[in-house]
Amino acid sequence: MSDSASPAPASPAPASPAVKVKPPAPEDKPFATFVPELLLPALAKEIQSYGGPAAELSFEQGPMPVVGSDCWMLKGSLPGERRFWLCFTSDNINSFKTVAIAESGSEPSLLESFLIDEKKMSLALLVSRLVQRLNGQKWLGPN
Numbered sequence: 001m002s003d004s005a006s007p008a009p010a011s012p013a014p015a016s017p018a019v020k021v022k023p024p025a026p027e028d029k030p031f032a033t034f035v036p037e038l039l040l041p042a043l044a045k046e047i048q049s050y051g052g053p054a055a056e057l058s059f060e061q062g063p064m065p066v067v068g069s070d071c072w073m074l075k076g077s078l079p080g081e082r083r084f085w086l087c088f089t090s091d092n093i094n095s096f097k098t099v100a101i102a103e104s105g106s107e108p109s110l111l112e113s114f115l116i117d118e119k120k121m122s123l124a125l126l127v128s129r130l131v132q133r134l135n136g137q138k139w140l141g142p143n
Contacts, residue, residue: 031091050141065100065108
Protein backbone atom coordinates (compact mmCIF):
# COMPACT_ATOMS: atom_id res chain seq x y z
CA MET A 1 0.00 0.00 0.00
CA SER A 2 1.21 3.40 -0.81
CA ASP A 3 0.64 6.57 1.17
CA SER A 4 0.54 8.73 -1.88
CA ALA A 5 -2.70 8.86 -3.63
CA SER A 6 -2.42 8.88 -7.33
CA PRO A 7 -4.11 11.79 -8.96
CA ALA A 8 -7.50 11.03 -10.35
CA PRO A 9 -7.47 10.66 -14.09
CA ALA A 10 -8.56 13.85 -15.80
CA SER A 11 -12.06 13.54 -17.07
CA PRO A 12 -12.42 14.40 -20.70
CA ALA A 13 -14.02 17.72 -21.44
CA PRO A 14 -17.67 17.34 -22.24
CA ALA A 15 -18.18 17.07 -25.97
CA SER A 16 -19.62 20.21 -27.40
CA PRO A 17 -22.94 19.67 -29.12
CA ALA A 18 -22.58 19.27 -32.84
CA VAL A 19 -23.07 22.56 -34.55
CA LYS A 20 -25.78 22.19 -37.12
CA VAL A 21 -24.69 23.59 -40.41
CA LYS A 22 -27.56 25.36 -42.03
CA PRO A 23 -27.86 24.59 -45.72
CA PRO A 24 -27.42 27.66 -47.88
CA ALA A 25 -30.59 29.53 -48.73
CA PRO A 26 -31.78 29.18 -52.32
CA GLU A 27 -31.15 32.91 -52.74
CA ASP A 28 -27.46 32.35 -51.99
CA LYS A 29 -27.01 30.36 -55.18
CA PRO A 30 -25.28 32.12 -58.05
CA PHE A 31 -27.69 34.25 -60.07
CA ALA A 32 -27.13 32.20 -63.25
CA THR A 33 -28.20 29.09 -61.32
CA PHE A 34 -30.93 30.62 -59.15
CA VAL A 35 -33.07 32.00 -61.98
CA PRO A 36 -33.25 29.04 -64.38
CA GLU A 37 -33.16 26.26 -61.78
CA LEU A 38 -35.30 27.75 -59.01
CA LEU A 39 -37.16 30.89 -60.08
CA LEU A 40 -38.47 29.70 -63.47
CA PRO A 41 -39.88 26.38 -62.20
CA ALA A 42 -41.40 27.99 -59.09
CA LEU A 43 -43.01 30.72 -61.20
CA ALA A 44 -44.34 28.22 -63.74
CA LYS A 45 -45.85 26.10 -60.95
CA GLU A 46 -47.48 29.10 -59.28
CA ILE A 47 -48.94 30.43 -62.54
CA GLN A 48 -50.30 26.97 -63.36
CA SER A 49 -51.93 26.76 -59.91
CA TYR A 50 -54.38 29.43 -61.09
CA GLY A 51 -55.89 26.86 -63.44
CA GLY A 52 -54.88 28.42 -66.72
CA PRO A 53 -52.51 27.11 -69.34
CA ALA A 54 -48.80 26.96 -68.62
CA ALA A 55 -46.68 30.03 -69.26
CA GLU A 56 -43.71 29.88 -71.61
CA LEU A 57 -40.75 31.16 -69.62
CA SER A 58 -37.14 31.86 -70.55
CA PHE A 59 -34.09 33.52 -69.04
CA GLU A 60 -31.67 35.58 -71.10
CA GLN A 61 -29.51 38.64 -71.27
CA GLY A 62 -30.46 41.36 -73.72
CA PRO A 63 -31.98 44.80 -74.20
CA MET A 64 -34.48 45.85 -71.57
CA PRO A 65 -37.95 46.51 -72.99
CA VAL A 66 -38.80 50.17 -73.56
CA VAL A 67 -35.33 51.61 -72.78
CA GLY A 68 -32.98 49.15 -74.49
CA SER A 69 -30.26 49.06 -71.83
CA ASP A 70 -28.58 45.71 -71.26
CA CYS A 71 -30.12 43.54 -68.53
CA TRP A 72 -30.82 40.02 -67.40
CA MET A 73 -34.47 39.14 -67.85
CA LEU A 74 -37.04 36.53 -67.20
CA LYS A 75 -39.33 36.59 -70.22
CA GLY A 76 -42.76 35.08 -70.15
CA SER A 77 -45.69 34.64 -72.47
CA LEU A 78 -49.22 33.55 -71.77
CA PRO A 79 -52.01 32.52 -74.13
CA GLY A 80 -53.44 35.34 -76.20
CA GLU A 81 -49.95 36.67 -76.96
CA ARG A 82 -49.70 38.34 -73.57
CA ARG A 83 -46.06 38.90 -72.65
CA PHE A 84 -44.18 40.02 -69.57
CA TRP A 85 -40.57 40.71 -68.57
CA LEU A 86 -38.94 40.77 -65.16
CA CYS A 87 -35.65 42.62 -65.67
CA PHE A 88 -32.61 42.68 -63.37
CA THR A 89 -30.09 45.48 -63.94
CA SER A 90 -27.23 43.18 -62.88
CA ASP A 91 -26.66 39.49 -62.23
CA ASN A 92 -27.89 39.69 -58.64
CA ILE A 93 -31.41 39.06 -57.34
CA ASN A 94 -31.04 42.08 -55.08
CA SER A 95 -30.29 44.41 -57.99
CA PHE A 96 -32.81 47.00 -59.18
CA LYS A 97 -35.72 45.25 -60.90
CA THR A 98 -38.41 46.34 -63.33
CA VAL A 99 -41.47 44.71 -64.86
CA ALA A 100 -42.90 45.33 -68.31
CA ILE A 101 -46.07 43.87 -69.78
CA ALA A 102 -47.61 43.84 -73.24
CA GLU A 103 -51.08 42.82 -74.37
CA SER A 104 -51.40 40.91 -77.63
CA GLY A 105 -50.44 42.88 -80.70
CA SER A 106 -48.61 45.60 -78.76
CA GLU A 107 -45.15 46.29 -77.49
CA PRO A 108 -44.41 47.20 -73.86
CA SER A 109 -44.48 50.94 -73.35
CA LEU A 110 -43.94 51.27 -69.61
CA LEU A 111 -41.39 49.93 -67.13
CA GLU A 112 -42.58 49.57 -63.56
CA SER A 113 -40.23 49.39 -60.60
CA PHE A 114 -40.50 46.01 -58.92
CA LEU A 115 -39.94 45.26 -55.22
CA ILE A 116 -38.02 48.48 -54.61
CA ASP A 117 -38.72 48.64 -50.86
CA GLU A 118 -37.64 45.12 -49.98
CA LYS A 119 -34.42 44.77 -48.00
CA LYS A 120 -33.95 41.01 -48.51
CA MET A 121 -35.03 39.26 -51.67
CA SER A 122 -36.34 35.70 -51.59
CA LEU A 123 -37.61 33.17 -54.08
CA ALA A 124 -41.06 33.18 -52.50
CA LEU A 125 -41.26 36.98 -52.61
CA LEU A 126 -40.21 37.21 -56.27
CA VAL A 127 -42.73 34.55 -57.30
CA SER A 128 -45.65 35.82 -55.24
CA ARG A 129 -45.30 39.46 -56.27
CA LEU A 130 -44.85 38.70 -59.97
CA VAL A 131 -47.87 36.39 -59.95
CA GLN A 132 -49.81 39.04 -58.03
CA ARG A 133 -48.91 41.58 -60.73
CA LEU A 134 -49.99 39.25 -63.55
CA ASN A 135 -53.20 38.37 -61.75
CA GLY A 136 -53.87 42.09 -61.33
CA GLN A 137 -53.87 42.27 -65.14
CA LYS A 138 -56.55 39.54 -65.11
CA TRP A 139 -54.16 37.31 -67.05
CA LEU A 140 -54.31 34.26 -64.77
CA GLY A 141 -57.15 31.82 -64.38
CA PRO A 142 -60.82 32.70 -64.56
CA ASN A 143 -60.72 36.31 -63.32
